Amino acid sequence: MNAHPPAKVPDAVSPPPVALAFSQPPERMAFFGPPPLLEGEDSEAYGDLLARVSAAIRPNDILEEIWLRDFLDLAWEALRWRRLKAALVNGAMSEGLIGSSVERAYARALAFRLEEVERIDRMIASAEARRNGVLREIERHRATLGQELRRLLPQAEDAVFEVVESPPAAAGVM
Amino acid sequence: MTRERRQAAACANGRAAWGRKSAAGKAGSARNALRHGLSVPLLADPATSAEVAALAEAIARGDATGDAPDEAAEFAELAQQIAEAQLDLVRVRRARHELTCAALADPDGVPDGASSRTAGEKARRLKRAEEIANHKGPWASVLGHISAQLRKPPSGADKLGRILGDLAPRLAAMDRYERRARSRRTRAAAAYDLKKMYLRLGQP
Secondary structure, eight states: OOOOOOSSOOOTTSOOOOOOOOSSOGGGHHHHOSOOOOTTOOHHHHHHHHHHHHHHHOOOSHHHHHHHHHHHHHHHHHHHHHHHHHHHHHHHHHHHOTTSOHHHHHHHHHHHTHHHHHHHHHHHHHHHHHHHHHHHHHHHHHHHHHHHHHHHHHHHHHHHSOOOOOOTTOTTOO | OOHHHHHHHHHHHHHHHSSOOSHHHHHHHHHHHHHHOTTSOGGGSHHHHHHHHHHHHHHHTTTSOTTSHHHHHHHHHHHHHHHHHHHHHHHHHHHHHHHHHHHHHSTTSOSTTOHHHHHHHHHHHHHHHHHHHTTTOTTHHHHHHHHHHHHSOOOHHHHHHHHHHHHHHHHHHHHHHHHHHHHHHHHHHHHHHHHHHHHHHTOO
16 A cells, blocks of 8 residues: 655654535544544645545445444554654764764664664554554454355345246147 | 362462552552553443444444344354454553553653652752762763753663663553453454354354
């Protein structure tokens, strides 16, 4: 999926998010919770990602709508942590780049930020594992209903196509 | 020493070895779960109860019909379990989000109004670092650089990175609540789907 990343790393001085235009009905927001946007994150990009994920998953019932929001929020979270990690390492690199090769500056930056980078890596892995778990839930849900449909199909065919008895002793009549 | 006495002694030793000992420590531990309120049953709040009922009704709509009251009751029960787990999940996520937002909104990057304490501690450390730096010893330049860094107000990625470090234990505790709610929702949804499948196939 070609996902929009969160716009930028959150900043406490950024203006609050603008009003959101979600494709999910507002009366159902209580069931899904508020969008997990931090200050400075692009609400339009979140709305756009929601529209794209909705178009890809095409939820059939409210359970699938719940999983869709889960998937979206976890994908957003993973993207946020990836951007944060890049911003931290880039920031540390820019301080140590003068008179040094890029590789050496990267190594220094990583060493300087190692604890934070490891923590963020764990958070990315956790968000992605939960996101994949949501996909498995949707697959399981659809497979169960698909299995039901497959098993119902012969019965439906039996009901629609009645067996027509051939007329007896038709042979010999010319 | 008999086996029972040995077991009793081991239990007593185990109890004595874990947890906080002082009255203040025990009182603090008792307040841990109250900080986020996530251990309070969801249905204790009338507003949330109404949301649970509304979600359960939306889930079971079309399945829990009046034609078969027993079946309808079973669907309603399973839908209620899914709804409770889902809104529990929403509650945990909201608490975690609010904690992070509060820390981001704080100039020092700390939540729960602990800003003044943190600021005081930081000022003391800075003063000590500058005193050492002023002695012109071998680490003076390094300490000068560190104190200059500390004087800069945290912002952007640095601030969020620091907040995640500070909040790590609390966020981890919330993750545990989320895992439990998620696994309850998965089990309930799987049971609901199976029930639906067997009902349509005409099996018990």
